[in-house]
Amino acid sequence: MFDEKTLVEAKKLQEQWKEAINKIYQGKDFAAKTNSGIPLKPVYTPLDIQDIDYAKDIAMPGSYPYIRSNYPIHYQYQPWVNQPVHGYGLPEHTKERMDALTKAGMEGYFGARSYNLVWDYPGYFGIDPDEPDAEGYIGKDGVSCNTLDDFARMLDGLDIAKNNIILINGDTLPMFALYIAYAENRGVLRGNLRGNTMNWVFTAWYAPNFMWETEDALKLATENIHFCVKNIPRWNHTNIQGHAISETGADAIHQMGFCLGTARAVADSCKAAGLNPDDFLTGIGFQIAQCNDFFEYICMFRAWRKLWARITRERYGATKPAAMHLRTHTNTSCFELVKQQPLNNIIRSAYHALGAALSGTTAMQIPAYDEPIGIPTEESAILTLRIQQILVHETGITRVGDPLAGSYYVEWLTKRMEEEGEKILKEIDDAGGFVKAHKAGVLATVLRRGCDQWRDEIDKGKRIVVGWNKYQTEEALKVKAFRPDPEVARISIERTKEYKKRRDQAKTDAALNGVVEACKKLKAGEYGHVMPACIEAAKAHATAGEISKALRKVMRWGPEYNVMLKF
Amino acid sequence: MSKNGRPKVLLVKHWIDIHDRGLRLIASRCRDAGFEVVYASYSQPEEVVKMAIQEDVDVIGMSFFTSAYEAHLPRVMEGLKKNKLNHVMVVLGGVIPDEDHEMLKKQGVRAIFGAGSDVNQFIELVKTEVPLQKK
Known part of the structure; x- marks a missing residue:
């Protein structure tokens, strides 16, 4: 990256700096670590990134290895898609929230919106409201919608050939089938539908403890992809759930490594099913958690784009740029939002969102500040949208693409994240591949450990959480929990x-x-x-x-x- | 109290409640404190009572991400009463709005440990009260 003269001077200046800190701070050690445990120096210089080859490793936005962005021009042309998760109560309650968000200015690409609809637990697991296991959970943390009529109550009047409908549930195929049947009954051809299914076959396992058994899950996921490739080529069929992995205890490097491992397992299965990588890779996306440790998550994101581009090109022989793009939906951190002094969560989420925006994400969901207390109110849900709107319209960060590129620290850490990601992929390979590693509990163990360690650090005061283990107040909580209509279960x-x-x-x-x-x-x-x-x-x-x-x-x-x- | 004198804790959540981070943390902290731990999921609340009898536990910890406790807790409390297990301490955790705490305590819940609670308080509660339980 630098000529010989610059490096010689940089070395000289670094020596002088070292002498100065020794003198001023009496040799005190200022070394730190990222949240993933990567050792950090107090400052970075050209010497740290001298081995990076600009043309090969970084290049321009929109060109391989896409480290800077999928697109030559990104937010300057189209900012990220607002994708707030919503869904509660009956389908008509959810429709009210959809309308409220629309009215509040929720925007997607080219005038289309993305309705990121979440199902309640029974809907998530393929349980109808009239089954005993649904009791207590109907319409609580998502919408209760299990029939063609319910889809009609929620989506009639909406242009579903123009807008994106995102179906967040666990058992993907049945709900997707209902949606397609609903659309076709309305006269909308399946090939014109746009949106996402989750198809998160593996990631569902380490978060809860229940889902399709490993090999059969992979077959069901591949079936969904097979169907989409042949029938709805634009549909985003698979969402690799980094957010769930993060919420379950993964740090940045494990979130990225495990997601890439998951995606490889899905793509291997698709390839074995005879699908063309250029066709099926374009429907795989990643839901990425942006958490505390501002720079580490930005660098993770940049490295993630690069690793995925390399995997798709080298492992699968992708030739279309779209098949090499890391399609991303950011879901900013939830586990780092706390109940104490809950308004602070708005500030935390705004930093997470800023990080995601500086990473070049393509869509964003931000949790509401009152989620540690209950389901978001309409007011708190709209506030999450306001964070995104303020970032786009008031901060000026959309004017220049990949604005942190070239920072000695950011480029060095991005390279480190890339190496760490490769290391985790190798560990998965060494454990016999993703399916085997998963079944042996290798991945789950890492997550449990991460979770316990995080909490230990808070309890011991090694990790500060404002309002929780420092700057506490005795004030009673003023925020009241939102409650869906108690009649929901009966009606459903x-x-x-x-x-x-x-x-x-x-x-x-x-x-x-x-x-x-x-x-x-x-x-x-x-x-x-x-x-x-x-x-x-x-x-x-x-x-x-x-x-x-x-x-x-x-x-x-x-x-x-x-x-x-x-x- | 289990045969070896260690408090025995049953930690449960409904199988479709996928938010298990808190409950898993409690499980490892209980283990570290020397308690015996049984960690399980249930489908019907009566299974919780059945497990409590079968495992002869001193404490039942139930985790809820949503207000399903409104439906499940009365069935657990009734089952405990019916089986003369009034001595078993029941505690709740998860996302439980403050305004529900009184109603839950009236039903016999000993304590509620929601988001951001001090895990040590739970450990201490078990250490102090379990030896005093009369079966």
């Missing part, structure tokens, strides 16, 4: 029962049986049957829960919920 159960009563049961049963038969083919490695069968079942008025259960007749669901750990 009644609606489900009514829905089942009204339909042609023989037709529904036959369609559900079609799902079971399609699963048998999938089990044998034959793709292209399950998603169409799920859509048929949805059109025959099967509920999301019923389609999920049809899948479970063939595909293994587990580990069992009642696993008991003793220690």
